[in-house]
Amino acid sequence: MSSSNERDKFAGGLIASLHGLSVRNEKFQENESEDVNEKDNVRSVAIGSDHGGFEAKEVLKAYLGSLGYKIVDIGTYSKESVDYPDFAVKVARKVVSGECDRGIMIDGAGIGSSMVCNKVKGIRAALCYDLKTVRNSRQHNNANVLTLGGPLHSPDEICEMARVWLETRFEGGRHWRRINKMMAVERKR
Numbered sequence: 049m050s051s052s053n054e055r056d057k058f059a060g061g062l063i064a065s066l067h068g069l070s071v072r073n074e075k076f077q078e079n080e081s082e083d084v085n086e087k088d089n090v091r092s093v094a095i096g097s098d099h100g101g102f103e104a105k106e107v108l109k110a111y112l113g114s115l116g117y118k119i120v121d122i123g124t125y126s127k128e129s130v131d132y133p134d135f136a137v138k139v140a141r142k143v144v145s146g147e148c149d150r151g152i153m154i155d156g157a158g159i160g161s162s163m164v165c166n167k168v169k170g171i172r173a174a175l176c177y178d179l180k181t182v183r184n185s186r187q188h189n190n191a192n193v194l195t196l197g198g199p200l201h202s203p204d205e206i207c208e209m210a211r212v213w214l215e216t217r218f219e220g221g222r223h224w225r226r227i228n229k230m231m232a233v234e235r236k237r
Contacts (some may be wrong), residue, residue: 054236075206080086087215088186092118094151095180097198098132099124100163101154104198104206108152117214120148136161136195140168143192150192152210157197165193168236177201184208186216188223 072073093112097105102124111121122138124130132155137163151173153161158175165173173193174185177200185191194213196206 064225079150088217090149090214092150093214094120094122094139094146094148095153096122096139096151097124097154098135098156099127099129100132100156101196101198102127103181104154104196104201104203107203108154108206108210112210112214115211119230132161133155133164136164137168140165140171140193141174144170146169150194150214151193152196152213154196154198156199158195158196158200162193162195165195172230175190176209176213179209179212182213183216186213188226190218190223190227 095105095109095168105121109119112120118150120142122142123135132153136155138151139153143151144149153165153173155161158177162173162175163169171193172189172191173195174181174189174191175195175197176182177197182194184186185194192215194210196209198206201209
């Protein structure tokens, strides 16, 4: 390859091929980021909360809707005291049924909802508390449900964590072996 431009074109085509992506007109154009989808393709999100996460859920629901996500709100619909397992299992079932691509459950700390969601076959729920754990849950663990402690975060933090989680792709590769082992444990229950 004689020129830097040709090397860039070759490298861009190779990278796109490796990621299963297409490059418009078979040309690599550095400045056109829309040619390479680095975000995940999530369209619908089941979202639920108990009374402790209700306010955060309402803020998050409006925010994600404004970003174009189809939101399926499974409740609760007020601050009246309810039991988080009733809503966590509904979020998880929306995801495993395929009705929603992902789920988000918010309660007082996120711990109990994570435990409940992970009882549903096919769910990989992750309790996250910052952007590092959010990214790791998707990139390495292919989490399909995010649980959060609503009162533990500001509305801006909740929205940012959810947005990043929904946009982050599973890296695959070496992580597939680990995911397969995780799911094998579930099958042997």
